[in-house]
Amino acid sequence: MRLTLMTDYALRVLMYAAQQPERLCTIAEVAEAHGISEAHLTKVTHRLALGGWLETVRGKGGGLRLAQLPAAINLGAVVRACEPDFALVECFAADSRCVLTGRCGLAGVLDEALSAFLRSLDGRTLAEVLPRQASIRLPLGRRRPPATERTGARRAASFGATTAGSAVATR
Numbered sequence: 001m002r003l004t005l006m007t008d009y010a011l012r013v014l015m016y017a018a019q020q021p022e023r024l025c026t027i028a029e030v031a032e033a034h035g036i037s038e039a040h041l042t043k044v045t046h047r048l049a050l051g052g053w054l055e056t057v058r059g060k061g062g063g064l065r066l067a068q069l070p071a072a073i074n075l076g077a078v079v080r081a082c083e084p085d086f087a088l089v090e091c092f093a094a095d096s097r098c099v100l101t102g103r104c105g106l107a108g109v110l111d112e113a114l115s116a117f118l119r120s121l122d123g124r125t126l127a128e129v130l131p132r133q134a135s136i137r138l139p140l141g142r143r144r145p146p147a148t149e150r151t152g153a154r155r156a157a158s159f160g161a162t163t164a165g166s167a168v169a170t171r
Helices: 005-018 027-034 038-050 075-082 106-122 153-166
Strands: 054-057 063-066
Touching: 005 027, 005 038, 005 054, 005 063, 005 075, 027 038, 027 063, 038 054, 038 075, 075 106
Parallel strands: none
Antiparallel strands: 054 063
8 A cells, every 4th residue: 555645745744834833834845845846735735724734824924834733633534635545456446347346355354454554543643753853954045033033923832832742752
């Protein structure tokens, strides 16, 4: 099984935004940090905003930030929202033409494995998968603005304190 780039990028955007709670992030910044196309990230960001995981601010000085605490963002829900389907094999698809459909035990085994995979993601949050470092480094040549210039400074006071303790989970 392989997740689509949409899902991969969605998880990267959420992780990046979670590590920058005191300010808005831009699509260009995330694209540069991960070496991803801005056009792809625009689509991903839109989907994440529709799902209620990201808040976007338009216009000059705009950007994106988490709409929820990292501990409240369920990975299973994000993956389900971003993946077009979970048809691991042809017989899982609605238009299957497999001659073994209904007579093969493989479909049941694969369905059980897929269910276990999704159940595992359902038991995890964004807070649990954040990198252990303090934050993702901004690309060379970029500097973080002083605290007085950062957008959302008031929001960061309460949001940042909560995420700092939940950013690292050990198992």
